[in-house]
Amino acid sequence: MNIRKRYLTLILIVAIALGAVGTYVGLSVFAEDTSLNNSGFANSDPDLIAELADQQENIEENMGKMSKVVDAFSIIQENYVEEVEDTQLIEGAIQGMLGSLEDPYSVYMDQETMKQFNEQIESSFEGIGAEVSMKEGNVTIVAPIKDSPAEEAGLKPNDQILSVDGESVEGLDLYEAVNKIRGEKGSTVVLEVNRPGVEDPLEVEITRDSIPLETVYADTKEKNGKLIGVIELTSFSENTANDFEKELSQLEEQGIEGLVIDVRGNPGGLLPEVEQILKNFIPKDTPYIQIEDPSGKKTRYFSKIEKAKGYPIVTLINEGSASASEILSAALNEALDYEIVGETSFGKGTVQQTVSMGDGSTIKITRFKWLTPDGNSIHEVGVKPTIEQKMPDYYYTNPVQVEEPLTLDQSDSKIENVQIMLEGLGYEPGRTDGYFNEATKSAVEAFQQDQETEVTGKVDEKTAELLQTAIIEKVQEGEDDLQLEKAVETLTK
Structure with a gap:
């Protein structure tokens, strides 16, 4: 048992050390175009050689510190009711160590995840087109990519993704969640989203596409x-x-x-x-x-x-x-x-x-x-x-999801959202406080007529979808860009 533990500890630490060597030497060669000597180290980088020597001296000390991890590894392998792969336990240990840092930007990426990560900084990739991060334990949209399916569907910064196709993302790390969201061009994904300031979660259906990285x-x-x-x-x-x-x-x-x-x-x-x-x-x-x-x-x-x-x-x-x-x-x-x-x-x-961890997997730290x-x-x-400088109010509106049509004399935050949308599109709802009055009904009717849909004066599911599409198109066209206007005005005073 003890021999096995010491052997496993040595393997773990040497593997980590060798992974670090490969990465740092690679970075040195790439950045400075230095030549390598027979041992594989950069001739012109004495600081790197000294750092690696220090790592070598610390291996025995680290072996002692890792003994508890190795004990846990052995206990699970020898006592768990079902067979467990070594790789599963080792990768779980790495993920656990990184998770203990409580830093959403320090993560472990397996070979497939690393491939996808590289795609995002190179030419193009397939998916919804949104940058995400972990924020207070939640998978959070940082920003949708310009002209991407995510932008067209109305995703916004600070949207929190609760589930993907009905499966909760709670407990998943960032890249596990990303892998669920991404997919082949033409396929669809349904995200349940919690948006700050909106009472109920939103359900957003997105058709994935190729995301070119024209920046x-x-x-x-x-x-x-x-x-x-x-x-x-x-x-x-x-x-x-x-x-x-x-x-x-x-x-x-x-x-x-x-x-x-x-x-x-x-x-x-x-x-x-x-x-x-x-x-x-x-x-x-x-x-x-x-x-x-x-x-x-x-x-x-x-x-x-x-x-x-x-x-x-x-x-x-x-x-x-x-x-x-x-x-x-x-x-x-x-x-x-x-x-x-x-x-x-x-x-x-x-x-x-x-x-690099030496096997195609990577720690981003x-x-x-x-x-x-x-x-x-x-x-x-x-x-x-x-x-x-803020943008016009309609830039901040949210998709309206209705089970029963919104109609005359009702009062609701969803109606307030609809009124702001109508006003932004050039219709006159009469008020934007959430009370559905006659003027709001007339504005809805005018909108429905222009959209060549049934004119009812009520906001049903179809009308809500048309409103959302019209608002997104207006935002993408850059109309009423008060921030850009202010920037240009500042430069021309």
Whole structure:
């Protein structure tokens, strides 16, 4: 028994150590293009060699600390009523250790999950198109991807997913839940969603599709005789920075006198991509970010450019702007005093690193904290706009799910939601306090007539679906974008 335990402990620790070696050496070679000596270590990285030597010295100490884990492993294998695979127990132990950190961003990913994770930062993938996170133990939407099925279905930041196709996600880790939500193009999934401020859970049916990762969109606006460039970034994936620089160059050739960088609904992504973008704007005498390592040591990072651009910049943020989006907006504000327009962002101030376990599985672990140029943390707080601006009320409406038609003289929060929708679509409900009066009935009738459906003046299931579709289409068209209008106005004063 003791021999087996010591053997198993050694195997576990050596496997973890070797997994870390492969990852860090790989990162060193990729980042610095260093050559490897015969032992497989980077010749030009003495710090790495010293770190690995320290890991080797700690193996015997770790063997003692792991004895309780090995005892549990042996007890289960030898006493459990049914046969249990070694892999199941080992992976469960890893997941348990990570879960004890109570950090939603530190997770274990098996081979299949890792494959899907890589797809999300490369070319395209199939699914609903939404960034999710664990927030207070709940699978939570950070932001739907632009033009994705999730956006078209009306999912919003901070929606909490309760079940997938009738199966509860309670107790699942983030990637187990994601695997249930994702699926092949053309297939459908039904999500039960708890939305803050809405009394009853919502049921949202989504048809999965291919989600291309086009992340940069450019446009121009003209106001007060000035040409303003607008670049929207939907995430920070591979090639985002290069595409951004191409679009920026074209806008500058057109003679823009100001720039709006729109990261609303942008859940973040790759740290090097946002760093490359910031290096276009923040001069070398001011850091664009600070990184704090596990020991508390803070390192400031600088660009190489001599001076800032000759035009002002405004960033646009909202509650779906997270991580790299927050780095961008906070850096431009603190380093160059550029305005931030919108609503307080999500609040993710940590950086994760993937560590290979040697068999295709990976641990994604929080490795660093990122801080603003002035050394401030926004984690679980968010970036606050310097100019607060909400969108029109209809942007914040929710799907109306009715069992019995809503009709004259009723009073209900769902009716208030309908009235705000009708008003946003150009109809006149007479009031938006939730009381279904004659004016509301007339507005419903006018809407039904325009939609070429049965005119009843009542909001039944069909009318509710048509209202939701019409609102989503109007939002996607960008009408009444008060935040963008405020950003452009700020640049043209």
